[in-house]
Amino acid sequence: MECMRTPFTRHLGPPCHYSEHNHFKRRISSIPCYKSTNASCRLNLTTVVYLMHPVNLKNKDCRAFAASVDLEEEEEHSSNLPEGPTDDASGRTISRKLTQDELKALLADSERLKLTKKLSEANQHNRFLKRQLQTKDDALVDFKSQLAVLELELQALVSLAEEVVSSGIPPDSKQINGNYVQAHLLSRLQAMHEKIKEQIVDVDSFKFQDVTVTWVGMAESVQVMGSFDGWSHGEELSPEYAGDYTKFSTTLKLRPGRYEIKFLVDGEWQLSPEFPTTGEGLLENNLLIVE
Numbered sequence: 001m002e003c004m005r006t007p008f009t010r011h012l013g014p015p016c017h018y019s020e021h022n023h024f025k026r027r028i029s030s031i032p033c034y035k036s037t038n039a040s041c042r043l044n045l046t047t048v049v050y051l052m053h054p055v056n057l058k059n060k061d062c063r064a065f066a067a068s069v070d071l072e073e074e075e076e077h078s079s080n081l082p083e084g085p086t087d088d089a090s091g092r093t094i095s096r097k098l099t100q101d102e103l104k105a106l107l108a109d110s111e112r113l114k115l116t117k118k119l120s121e122a123n124q125h126n127r128f129l130k131r132q133l134q135t136k137d138d139a140l141v142d143f144k145s146q147l148a149v150l151e152l153e154l155q156a157l158v159s160l161a162e163e164v165v166s167s168g169i170p171p172d173s174k175q176i177n178g179n180y181v182q183a184h185l186l187s188r189l190q191a192m193h194e195k196i197k198e199q200i201v202d203v204d205s206f207k208f209q210d211v212t213v214t215w216v217g218m219a220e221s222v223q224v225m226g227s228f229d230g231w232s233h234g235e236e237l238s239p240e241y242a243g244d245y246t247k248f249s250t251t252l253k254l255r256p257g258r259y260e261i262k263f264l265v266d267g268e269w270q271l272s273p274e275f276p277t278t279g280e281g282l283l284e285n286n287l288l289i290v291e
Contacts, residue, residue: 226261
C-alpha cells in the first residue's frame with residue numbers, strides 16, 4: 001500500500017510541575033504520522049500523559065507524549081473475533097456467554113445428579129432397614145426356640161402332675177382354696193402350658209415368611225406393588241421364558257395377614273387371575289393372604 005509521511009510541527013512547552021491540586025499541564029511533542037491512501041487504514045492521533053517520577057514527590061517533571069492509535073482497525077479486528085471461548089497468551093480459556101440450550105442442559109445435569117444422590121441415599125437406607133428387619137427376625141426365631149423348649153418342659157411337668165393326681169391323694173394332704181395341693185399344682189401347670197403355646201403363636205405372627213408371587217404373560221417388565229410397603233417401591237419380578245409365554249416371579253418377606261397387590265406391566269396396571277380380587281373399578285386389587 002502507498003503511504004505518505006506527514007511531519008507535524010514540534011512544539012515543546014515548559015515542563016509541568018506537581019501541584020497541590022494534582023493538576024498536570026501537558027507538554028506536547030508531535031511525531032511523524034504515516035497516512036495511507038487506503039481509506040480502510042486511517043491513523044488517528046491521541047495524547048498520553050506520561051509520569052516520569054512518582055506523583056507523591058513534589059516539584060517533579062512530567063511529560064506528555066503523542067501516540068497514534070488506529071481505532072477503526074481496532075474495532076474491525078474486535079468485530080471479527082469469534083463468539084466462542086478463546087485462549088489468551090498464557091493458554092487460559094476466556095469464558096463466554098452460555099446459550100439458553102446450554103444453560104438448560106447444565107440445569108438438567110445438576111437436577112439429575114441431585115436425584116441420583118437422593119436415590120443412592122434411599123437405597124442405602126432401604127438396605128439398612130432390611131438388615132435391621134433380618135436381625136429382628138433372627139431374634140424372634142431364637143425367642144421362639146426358647147419358648148418351644150419351655151413348652152416341652154411344662155408339658156412334661158403337667159404329665160407328672162396328672163400322674164400324681166390320678167394315683168390318689170392322701171386324705172391328710174394340704175388344701176388350697178378347697179382343692180388339694182396336688183390338684184392345684186396340676187391346674188397351675190396346665191394354665192402356664194396354654195399361655196406358652198399362645199406366645200409361640202404370637203411369635204409366629206411376627207415372623208416374616210417367604211411368599212412367592214407370580215405373573216404369567218408376555219411383557220418386558222413386571223413389577224408388583226401393594227400395601228405390604230405402602231404402595232411405595234414394590235418389587236421387580238424376574239422373567240422365566242417358557243415357550244409361548246413368560247412367567248415372572250419374585251419372593252416377598254411378609255408377616256401373616258391380608259395384603260392388597262397390583263401388577264405394573266410395561267407401565268400399565270393389571271390384575272392377575274391367579275389371586276382373588278377385592279374392591280371395584282379403579283380401586284380393584286388382587287388379594288394376597290399369608291397364613
